[in-house]
Amino acid sequence: MKQHALSEVKDDLSKYLHLAEREEIVITRHGKPAGILIGFQSDEDWFEYRLEHDPRFLRRIASARESLRKGQGIRLEDVRWDEGKDRTPLL
Numbered sequence: 001m002k003q004h005a006l007s008e009v010k011d012d013l014s015k016y017l018h019l020a021e022r023e024e025i026v027i028t029r030h031g032k033p034a035g036i037l038i039g040f041q042s043d044e045d046w047f048e049y050r051l052e053h054d055p056r057f058l059r060r061i062a063s064a065r066e067s068l069r070k071g072q073g074i075r076l077e078d079v080r081w082d083e084g085k086d087r088t089p090l091l
Contacts, residue, residue, distance in 0.1 A: 003028050009037065 002019070003026040009016045016025055020039030027035045040046040051057050067073055 001026055003033070005029075005031075006034060 001024050004016065006027050006029045009025070009027050016037055017039050019025060020037045021041045022039075025037040026033050027037055038049065040049065064073075
């Protein structure tokens, strides 16, 4: 993770957005971290970032993991699949 001063980033934001597609950039103000610049190479990257930072999604994952720990889940081997186009699970 690289660090760059806010004054540098402001002067050439487009350049830093391109750099951020490969690596997060910490933006500093007076030598101290003030923010972070994260770039996305694709819509899928943007979607994944939103999921990874969505509190509702994270709560759902935590709840599902807790259910699995309690033995309340369904094993993939036990799921029957509809042979249709979208392979919808038949539970």
